[in-house]
Amino acid sequence: MAFFTEYLADPSTQRELLSQTAEHIYLTAVPVLIAVILGLGLGITAHRSPQLRSPILSVVSTFLTIPSLALFALLIPIVGIGATPAIIALTLYALLPIVRNTVSGLFSVDRAVVESAKGMGMSATMRLWKIELPNAWPVMLAGVRVATLLTVGIAAIAALVGGPGLGQEIFTGIRRIPAAGSLESLLGGTVAIVLLAILFDLLYLAIGRLTIPRGIRE
Amino acid sequence: MSTTLTPPDAQDATRRQQAMDEDAASARRDRRAAVIRYLGMPVFLLLVLLGLYLWVTSQELDSIEARTLTLDSLLGQTQQHITLTLYSTFFVLLLAVPLGILATRPKLRRYAPAIIGLGNAGQAIPSLGLLALLFYIFRTQPALPSTGTFPVVVSLVGYSFLPILRNTMVGLDQVDRFVLEAGRGMGMSNRKVLRSIELPLAVPVVLAGVRTALVLNVGTAALAFLFGGGGLGETIFSGFQLRRTPVLLTGAILVAVLALLVDYIAGLIEEKLTPKGL
Amino acid sequence: MSNATSPETEIASLGEETPPGQTMIELKDLTKRFPGQETPAVDRLNLEIPKGEIVVFVGPSGCGKTTSLKMINRIIEPSSGNIIMDGQDVTSIDPNQLRRRIGYVIQQIGLFPHIRVGDNVATVPNLLGWDRERTTARVDELLDVVGLPPDQYRERFPKELSGGQRQRVGVARALAADPPVLLMDEPFGAIDPITRTRLQNEFLRLQSELQKTICFVTHDIDEAIKMGDRIAILREGSRVAQFATPEEILTNPANEFVEDFVGTGATLKRLKLTRVREVEPTEALVGTVDEDRAELRRRFDESEWTAMLLLDEQRRPLQWLRGTDLRSSRPLTEVGLRARATVEEQATLSDALEEMLLGAAGVAIVVDRRGAYQGLLDVDDIITAIQTMRDATAEFYRAAKLVDPEAEAGA
Ligand SMILES: Nc1ncnc2c1ncn2[C@@H]1O[C@H](COP(=O)(O)OP(=O)(O)OP(=O)(O)O)[C@@H](O)[C@H]1O
Ligand SMILES: [Mg+2]
8 A cells, every 4th residue: 555655645646636636526516516407307397297208218318328438529529628528428417317316206205295285275386396396305316416426437537538537547547557656546536536426425415414304304 | 256266277277178188199199109119219320320421421531530430440349349248248247147136035135235235335436447447457467368358348347247236136125025925925935936936027127137237338348448458439539639520420429329229229128028017 | 476366365255155054065067087988987966065064975985976076176177067166166267276265184184294283284374375473373273173282293293193193183284274165085084993083073073163164075874974964975976876964864765775885774873863862851750869758758659650760969860769768767878779871961862772771770861961860761762763753754755755756866
């Protein structure tokens, strides 16, 4: 392990890793945020409309079937090299878990609960915001969490086609295999991404604690 | 009493009419949906390939582009890509599915949550990093072969192993919970339960595993070029490095089409082989 | 939250037009045909529901009770037909406004799991835009009414309640905005028998104060008889087999279907419907402890009775005394037989019969609320009562048949 601590002790490594971590967080958070907004709308639509449900779900899962390197590359001629193609592609990837869990979360709300809300004269919009979404929230949040984990990992690949983030450190290592120093870079980038994933996970734990009403916890 | 009435809620008022139309419409929809489901994807992929061909041939390719985009090299890379995908899928299934079945047997049950937890945690490891680390081991251990398909396939298997194991176990676990007790309740022996209930019910779980593994591996095989394993990732990457859009797009589109095609075929197989009524 | 027009002015006056006993809800040819089904689930249902009464829809499973009920607040949109409420056709008004004025209780209760009990009860007041003080006061009042001390229960979540408590909250929630009409679909269906009986009794007590117009669905004829001022016995397609008071249905089932549905023991069920006070009690030979013993003996000897009922100073029954007891020298309170088998005036004839069979004397002593003697009931009185009721209803039906030979068929 000595070699690794040496690598980490180097100030230039530290500077590199820190700025790449910041880029990686940006590369994860922005697509997830966009995907939450889009996914909520798509999920609600898919829940409402039996006709649109399977088209929405199959299009969204088709995105996830396209290999990330290919999707990044496809976007480069359109939006140029850099963070933009990565952000667009990662948004498309993050959609599936969010849409799917929004749909299944909404379906998991007890029908008697929705019916009694209707029976008391709540309009469709009110039922959605006051009854259905709050009760679907734990499942939806789980979907956002999965989407985030997915995005953190795939974001590394953006580096292969000129994107920012911790993938750059891994890519540096790959190009030098089996030369000295390559293992350090591979480990440095990978471990940093895993730590980032764990941090995001803890964040979601905290968000769950804060936002899931006590009445529907567990 | 005053008769000031608000206009009827549009949704509720139109429902009567909708109810009547629904029957005929749903039958029509079903038929159209079936056609789209079976033919939509292949037709779409064909059109994409045709479009790509027409576009590339209409371009004036410079010498670098012309050299990269030969039919030979593209076919060769496609073949490499498919080989990598099939090998890694075969081996990962060979390892992960029996292990998954074993790990869900009553005697080993108590380890199941830990293994599934490990599988979940494995999601946090980036594919690029894991592949590179596995490949690094091959390159630096003199006892192991350092070039060719073998190290790449092992790396791909190493990457897809945990997800497939986890999916198999979760799938079997669900089957078990609902059905086992019913079987026991009818007085079947353990072996009879395994043979006549669990294994048939495990078929869809295994088939789903095949599909997942194929899709996962066809995607990661796009990274194989980084480790000397070839595949269509090579074209994408040279297109990017040489700043040649036709090359970049050709690679990207071929990879995407291949992945979608693999997923489509795996989906068909899954559907056809899944026992009816499950 | 609400539409531009104030929701409370829309149908807030629902029920103020109609005097008690007049038709509050009228169902006219109400029909529901679900898509893809050959026969309608509800086939031209016609029914008039009087104000302030509990009308019970009862019938075999799948006959369309729930569908009929849900068309009244348009959870299910009717395929055709009309719903007239308080003289107003509500078949095509804004259903959300309508529903805010109709309480709704279902078997699965459907409390909102993510908000507290108090907020659950406050749902409709909030929808109607009540101010906070009024709502809070109302919530506390209602929780009290349904027997859940507000301080203890207001802040709980639904999962922290028992099934019976949840159903009470469900009732409180339905009553929150004081709706004149209440729809209840098997409200006590998923609760254990003991709690169910308690909730039924509490609900009847509540209703005697509130006088709501209630449609109540059950598939349990006993519950129908207990809860209903009027019962609509429905058969497939929600066709009315009989619509009448429980008494009429028990003594004079309109047809074989009703007879089968009511089942055996109709007469015993009938006894549960008649109160002791409705029957003329027999006068017994009574004496009080403050009377002279010689005087008591004289009255006993002059009568044809074989025993005398001794009462205390407040005229509460003490002992049954025979001739030998009156002649003995021991204090009167220590001789004779303890007077048991007392029934209050509001007890049912069924209770009285049970007391008679348990007590040795073969009679039941009727007492008032304070326990003071009112008279005696014996088995003959009960049989006579049954006879009279049967004749009266039969008379009514004979008269009805002369006017309308179809009346018996009920459809
Ligand atoms: N949403 C629906 N779609 C299609 N058919 C329905 C629907 N709801 C009810 N039905 C059918 O309508 C008929 C009447 O159903 P309903 O629920 O009103 O019966 P019920 O009298 O309440 O029975 P139960 O005592 O079992 O609750 C049944 O045959 C039922 O299958
Ligand atoms: Mg019902």
